[in-house]
Amino acid sequence: MEAFTTHTGIGVPLRQSNVDTDQIIPAVYLKRITRTGFEDALFAAWRKDESFILNQAPFKAGSVLVAGPDFGTGSSREHAVWALKDYGFKAVLSSRFADIFRGNSGKQGLLAAQVAQDDIELIWKVLENAPGTEVKVDLVSKTVECGNVVAPFEIDDYTRWRLLEGLDDIGLTLQHEEDITAYEATRPAFKPKTLPAKS
Amino acid sequence: MGKTLAEKVWDAHVVRKGEGEGANAQPDLLFIDLHLVHEVTSPQAFEGLRLAGRKLRRTDLTIATEDHNTPTLDIDKPIADLTSRTQIETLRANCKEFGVRLHSLGDKEQGIVHVVGPQLGLTQPGMTVVCGDSHTSTHGAFGALAMGIGTSEVEHVMATQTLSLKPFKTMAINVEGTLRPGVTAKDIILAVIAKIGTGGGQGYVLEYRGSAIRALSMDARMTICNMSIEAGARAGMVAPDQTTYDYMQGRPHAPEGADWDAAVEYWNTLHTDADATFDVEVDLDANTLEPFVTWGTNPGQGVSLSAKVPSPEDFGDENAKAAAERALQYMGLEAGTPMKDIRVDTVFLGSCTNSRIEDLRAAADIIRGREKDPEVRMLVVPGSARVRLEAEAEGLDKVFKDFGAEWRFAGCSMCLGMNPDQLEPGERCASTSNRNFEGRQGKGGRTHLVSPVVAAATAVRGTLSSPSDLEPASAGTLTEIAV
Numbered sequence: 001m002e003a004f005t006t007h008t009g010i011g012v013p014l015r016q017s018n019v020d021t022d023q024i025i026p027a028v029y030l031k032r033i034t035r036t037g038f039e040d041a042l043f044a045a046w047r048k049d050e051s052f053i054l055n056q057a058p059f060k061a062g063s064v065l066v067a068g069p070d071f072g073t074g075s076s077r078e079h080a081v082w083a084l085k086d087y088g089f090k091a092v093l094s095s096r097f098a099d100i101f102r103g104n105s106g107k108q109g110l111l112a113a114q115v116a117q118d119d120i121e122l123i124w125k126v127l128e129n130a131p132g133t134e135v136k137v138d139l140v141s142k143t144v145e146c147g148n149v150v151a152p153f154e155i156d157d158y159t160r161w162r163l164l165e166g167l168d169d170i171g172l173t174l175q176h177e178e179d180i181t182a183y184e185a186t187r188p189a190f191k192p193k194t195l196p197a198k199s
Numbered sequence: 200m201g202k203t204l205a206e207k208v209w210d211a212h213v214v215r216k217g218e219g220e221g222a223n224a225q226p227d228l229l230f231i232d233l234h235l236v237h238e239v240t241s242p243q244a245f246e247g248l249r250l251a252g253r254k255l256r257r258t259d260l261t262i263a264t265e266d267h268n269t270p271t272l273d274i275d276k277p278i279a280d281l282t283s284r285t286q287i288e289t290l291r292a293n294c295k296e297f298g299v300r301l302h303s304l305g306d307k308e309q310g311i312v313h314v315v316g317p318q319l320g321l322t323q324p325g326m327t328v329v330c331g332d333s334h335t336s337t338h339g340a341f342g343a344l345a346m347g348i349g350t351s352e353v354e355h356v357m358a359t360q361t362l363s364l365k366p367f368k369t370m371a372i373n374v375e376g377t378l379r380p381g382v383t384a385k386d387i388i389l390a391v392i393a394k395i396g397t398g399g400g401q402g403y404v405l406e407y408r409g410s411a412i413r414a415l416s417m418d419a420r421m422t423i424c425n426m427s428i429e430a431g432a433r434a435g436m437v438a439p440d441q442t443t444y445d446y447m448q449g450r451p452h453a454p455e456g457a458d459w460d461a462a463v464e465y466w467n468t469l470h471t472d473a474d475a476t477f478d479v480e481v482d483l484d485a486n487t488l489e490p491f492v493t494w495g496t497n498p499g500q501g502v503s504l505s506a507k508v509p510s511p512e513d514f515g516d517e518n519a520k521a522a523a524e525r526a527l528q529y530m531g532l533e534a535g536t537p538m539k540d541i542r543v544d545t546v547f548l549g550s551c552t553n554s555r556i557e558d559l560r561a562a563a564d565i566i567r568g569r570e571k572d573p574e575v576r577m578l579v580v581p582g583s584a585r586v587r588l589e590a591e592a593e594g595l596d597k598v599f600k601d602f603g604a605e606w607r608f609a610g611c612s613m614c615l616g617m618n619p620d621q622l623e624p625g626e627r628c629a630s631t632s633n634r635n636f637e638g639r640q641g642k643g644g645r646t647h648l649v650s651p652v653v654a655a656a657t658a659v660r661g662t663l664s665s666p667s668d669l670e671p672a673s674a675g676t677l678t679e680i681a682v
Contacts, residue, residue, distance in 0.1 A: 020636045022615075022634065026642075027615045031239075033242035033286055035246065070431070073431065074636060075615075076349055098401065099432075099433045100333060100348070100433060157223050158224075173358075180256075184230070187232075188465070191326070192233070192452040199308060
């Protein structure tokens with residue numbers, strides 16, 4: 001995973017709450033077996049509407065999504081994160097993220113920054129009054145800057161550390177393989193096994 | 200101090216405690232007892248293993264089934280949609296390469312992953328269960344800690360049989376009282392979501408408690424735990440009891456003999472201690488609950504079936520107001536319209552929420568001896584091939600077919616329309632599934648989430664209806680029963 005320290009890019013105000021992962025990427029695009037190339041699928045239904053924010057210059061070139069509360073609810077599909085990343089987004093700002101979406105973002109190096117709703121409203125105003133304004137997201141100081149707005153954001157320390165270092169999760173866990181093997185030896189005999197198959 | 204059920208299961212699976220305390224603590228490394236796999240969220244994970252030269256650590260704790268993409272008609276023919284077929288074939292090749300047990304289309308154990316696990320007896324109390332699907336919360340009905348994970352986590356579990364997780368907070372959902380006739384588990388969970396909101400459970404494990412929950416069957420408890428994710432909670436649980444044990448005993452992978460006794464002894468410890476405290480408690484009165492239905496485009500936008508479509512002005516919060524306006528526009532509804540005046544085009548009985556044998560029985564009981572509204576199309580999709588066989592052995596298929604419903608093969612089907620079962624733009628559906636998101640059941644489709652008995656009554660009347668709205672069933676059927 002690529003390390004993340006700061007990013008500055010055009011902010012996209014998405015004035016909507018409860019943006020579920022079915023909206024971020026409709027199910028029809030989940031049939032692919034690759035991990036990249038999902039940029040066309042991002043907000044596919046909404047992008048058919050010409051007035052949708054990502055169809056307007058300069059937002060089309062945005063890389064920081066500023067959304068309403070409860071972003072990423074619903075399905076666990078990590079494709080939602082892949083689609084945002086493939087389109088070019090580096091960070092999403094919201095006052096509340098769904099747990100699975102936030103977890104998936106952390107694994108893929110997309111920064112899910114939790115910003116108070118009052119600050120989100122201020123940033124929306126700046127971005128709407130002056131489209132194309134850039135948002136600076138600083139993971140070191142845990143702040144976002146947009147026009148004259150400077151706001152703190154929250155992210156758990158472990159995810160922040162992994163993002164800053166660009167660390168691979170599986171590699172980290174396998175450093176403790178002895179602990180896993182030791183745990184396996186203590187599991188009770190009544191726990192089920194899928195093999196051999198019984199029916 | 201005592202522990203909650205969720206904390207007990209968590210503590211029993213800690214491989215390695217994260218360093219540090221409180222908010223700054225590193226995650227714990229938890230052992231995973233069962234990993235369920237399906238075709239949609241696994242190909243990139245298998246590919247990741249392959250690229251890194253890693254093995255799948257515990258094939259004996261992993262099982263795969265085909266469900267999201269599978270057609271529910273002509274299952275003996277090659278899948279027509281090429282991308283769907285490729286995804287299924289990729290799962291087959293990956294399972295073969297990595298040694299994973301797979302139940303393919305046509306196999307009698309094939310079906311929706313969350314129906315198959317419990318049915319085989321692989322889901323048991325006190326286990327940790329994961330799957331690359333948010334409705335993994337279903338398995339919490341057995342007192343398991345079960346949660347949906349993303350594809351990166353799927354790969355992590357494949358490689359290590361563990362997951363790094365930060366401890367959750369706990370929320371008790373206390374449901375006391377007795378449900379009235381025609382009111383079901385689905386109505387309980389829709390009412391819970393309407394009460395706490397789609398984000399209300401974020402960061403929590405929910406534990407459903409109280410006399411109304413104790414009185415429910417396992418199928419009904421699964422319906423409730425299934426939709427925990429719709430309240431934002433990654434997991435929901437019910438403490439195991441005699442109902443759980445009775446369901447489990449004799450299932451293919453349930454413990455036997457001395458193992459059964461040892462298991463039951465352990466399972467009996469899996470309840471929240473009297474002196475344990477939850478971070479939050481929510482109460483719901485089962486006595487006054489009515490059939491529930493959604494009017495909007497998220498599962499929290501629901502009301503009693505006897506109520507009217509709400510107005511955006513009813514909502515104090517600006518975001519909720521804007522969301523309601525948008526939802527009404529998408530759903531093509533006017534504020535103030537009685538919910539029961541809303542006409543539907545399609546009724547879908549299926550999905551991991553409501554496709555088990557009891558769901559089919561409950562719906563069949565409503566339609567037996569009645570006629571379907573001729574304008575309404577009804578799809579009945581059993582949750583698994585085994586549920587389908589069981590239903591056919593009871594003659595339920597005949598009840599549905601005589602009524603004019605389509606009797607299909609098992610899969611996720613119209614819950615998310617990854618296969619050909621989709622709504623047309625503007626089409627309206629009463630659905631026993633779990634998500635009424637924009638376009639979920641097909642581009643432009645409009646979804647009202649309901650229970651199986653409301654779905655059945657709606658198919659009779661053509662408008663959203665509860666069983667109590669129906670005229671008595673025809674005399675012909677009564678005679679048949681008498682004979």
